Structure formats: C-alpha cells, structure tokens
Amino acid sequence: MMPSDSSLQFDENGNLKHFLTINGLPRQTLINILDTAESFINFGQREIKKVPLLRGKTLVNLFFEPSTRTRTTFEIAGKRLSADVINLSASRMSTSKGETILDTVRTLVAMHTDLFVVRDHASGAAHLIASHMPDHVRVINAGDGRHAHPTQAMLDMFTIRQSKQEFSNLTVAIIGDVLHSRVARSQIQALNILGVKAVRVIGPRTLIPTEIESMGVTTTSDMVDGLDDVDVVIMLRIQRERMDGQLIPSEQEYFNRYGLTEDKLKFARQDAIVMHPGPINRGLEIASNVADGSRSVILNQVTNGIAVRMSIMAKLMGARESSMNEDRS
Numbered sequence: 418m419m420p421s422d423s424s425l426q427f428d429e430n431g432n433l434k435h436f437l438t439i440n441g442l443p444r445q446t447l448i449n450i451l452d453t454a455e456s457f458i459n460f461g462q463r464e465i466k467k468v469p470l471l472r473g474k475t476l477v478n479l480f481f482e483p484s485t486r487t488r489t490t491f492e493i494a495g496k497r498l499s500a501d502v503i504n505l506s507a508s509r510m511s512t513s514k515g516e517t518i519l520d521t522v523r524t525l526v527a528m529h530t531d532l533f534v535v536r537d538h539a540s541g542a543a544h545l546i547a548s549h550m551p552d553h554v555r556v557i558n559a560g561d562g563r564h565a566h567p568t569q570a571m572l573d574m575f576t577i578r579q580s581k582q583e584f585s586n587l588t589v590a591i592i593g594d595v596l597h598s599r600v601a602r603s604q605i606q607a608l609n610i611l612g613v614k615a616v617r618v619i620g621p622r623t624l625i626p627t628e629i630e631s632m633g634v635t636t637t638s639d640m641v642d643g644l645d646d647v648d649v650v651i652m653l654r655i656q657r658e659r660m661d662g663q664l665i666p667s668e669q670e671y672f673n674r675y676g677l678t679e680d681k682l683k684f685a686r687q688d689a690i691v692m693h694p695g696p697i698n699r700g701l702e703i704a705s706n707v708a709d710g711s712r713s714v715i716l717n718q719v720t721n722g723i724a725v726r727m728s729i730m731a732k733l734m735g736a737r738e739s740s741m742n743e744d745r746s
C-alpha cells in the first residue's frame with residue numbers, strides 16, 4: 418500500500434476531514450490544532466473532565482499493532498469529548514480469520530460509527546481506509562508502517578511550544594533510528610512547516626536513510642557536532658522489531674556513541690529540552706538519569722497527547738469551540 422497525497426485530508430470546502438499525514442498541511446492548520454489543544458490542556462485537573470463536543474458520536478480505536486500511549490490517550494481524549502469509544506485490537510478482530518481490513522471497517526461503518534483511529538504495520542493503511550469511507554466518516558492515522566505518525570508529531574510540537582514559545586529560532590536534533598521511524602518523518606514535516614531555524618538528524622549511517630536530506634534537514638554521525646547549541650533534543654527508539662539485519666554493532670557500542678547521557682547533553686544549550694516519543698529503551702538510546710532528569714519532557718509529551726488528540730478529533734468532527742477557526746488560510 419502506498420500513501421496518497423494530502424488532498425484526501427480536506428473536504429470540498431477546504432475543511433480538514435481526515436488526519437493522515439502532516440505533509441502538505443498549511444501552517445495555519447497546525448497552529449489552529451495547537452491553539453485549540455491549549456483550551457483542553459487543563460481538563461485533566463477538573464473535577465468533571467468532560468465536554469459534550471462529541472456527544473452521540475462513536476469512535477473506534479482500530480489497533481493492528483501494539484500501543485500504550487497512542488491508544489490510551491485517544492481513548493481518554495474521546496471520552497473527555499463525550500464520544501462513545503470502542504477499542505479493537507488485532508487479536509480480537511475478524512481480520513485474524515482472514516477478513517480484509519476494508520471489510521472490517523465497512524462492517525463497523527454499518528454499525529453507524531463515525532470516527533476511526535487506525536494503527537497498522539502497513540504504510541498507507543489509514544489512507545486506504547479513508548479513501549473508501551462514506552462522506553460523514555472520519556479517519557485518523559495513529560501510525561502506519563514507517564510512513565507517518567501525525568498526531569505524535571502534533572503533540573511533540575505542542576510540547577516544544579509549551580517550553581520554547583516560538584519555533585522560528587529553534588535548532589532541533591533528532592537522534593537515532595530514523596530509518597524505521599514514522600515519528601521522525603512526521604516531526605520533520607511539522608518542524609519545517611512551523612518554521613524552525615534548523616533540523617539536524619544524527620545517527621549511524623546504517624540508520625539514516627539517504628533521501629532524508631531532501632526533507633530539508635542536515636545529517637551527521639557525530640553527536641558532538643550534531644548536538645552543538647541545539648534547543649531541542651529528540652531521541653528515537655531503536656526499532657529492533659523492524660530491523661532485518663545487523664544495523665547496529667552492539668547495544669553497548671550504540672549506547673556509547675549515540676545514547677543520550679549527561680555528558681553528551683552538555684553540548685546542547687543549557688536550557689535544551691529532552692524528548693522521546695516512547696516507548697523508551699533505558700540504557701540503549703537514553704540513560705535513565707537523563708530520561709528522568711530535569712530537562713526531560715517525556716511525560717509531558719504523554720499528558721499533552723490527550724489535549725492534542727481532543728483538538729484533532731473535535732476539528733475533524735466539526736465540533737466548534739470559540740477558539741477553533743477555519744483551516745485554510
């Protein structure tokens with residue numbers, strides 16, 4: 418399955434319809450999503466953590482790959498918007514008996530469901546589903562193969578803005594297994610659309626795809642050069658489950674060269690923040706004292722995921738808060 422372009426994401430009036438990729442989205446759409454998420458960010462501290470924006474709507478979480486953060490925060494986000502939420506995972510679905518993913522989704526649409534959140538190992542799975550949906554049904558990509566993880570990128574942008582306020586002066590380093598990372602691709606697209614000063618990709622040559630520079634980043638295998646004066650350090654998980662061959666020499670050697678330690682972090686700016694989409698491998702891509710240290714915003718990323726996913730779902734479903742504006746400008 419090959420992902421199609423972003424035109425599928427808009428309806429004929431230019432409103433955001435599906436959320437499948439960051440690629441091709443206008444800057445103002447990203448800003449609107451972040452601004453609306455701001456209005457949801459304190460919901461977790463309220464006594465009644467609900468708003469009726471999606472009351473009467475049915476959200477289906479369709480996860481064909483494991484997930485802790487994305488699946489749970491979509492469930493919480495849907496419930497905080499008062500949607501009815503159904504969670505389905507691969508082992509509980511009839512795809513395990515040979516039904517195609519499209520027949521499964523069509524079956525669920527026949528039950529008058531409204532919104533699908535889809536994670537699949539195949540690049541383009543969410544696009545495929547979106548292209549076969551009736552007009553009123555919405556689809557969100559919760560991670561497809563190596564292709565895209567757009568809601569993760571948006572919660573990462575929210576977390577960066579929370580710490581740094583402005584994007585334009587920032588230098589961001591993305592470190593590690595970029596080859597297998599759908600998160601890195603979506604982050605690079607979002608950072609460029611939001612206008613950061615520079616994005617540097619750091620890692621061993623075996624884990625940096627040659628075409629990545631065409632996305633407007635610079636690459637290096639040297640942590641000292643790469644981390645010099647950066648404002649934001651984003652670590653990526655080593656995705657052993659997607660590796661065909663021996664792409665890293667040994668875990669210890671990888672950690673020695675690319676694992677983020679207090680010593681390596683000294684090359685970044687003093688106020689640099691440390692991010693990781695999770696799940697983290699302690700002692701492989703990041704030292705425990707850095708992951709748990711004062712510059713880490715890893716758990717803030719998780720918390721922010723709820724508000725950002727509420728914002729995206731409300732926007733797709735046409736639910737209006739006073740802060741929600743039109744998409745295209």
Ligand code: CP
Binds near residue numbers: 484
């Ligand atoms: N970051 C992320 O997608 O985590 P999960 O696999 O736990 O959803």
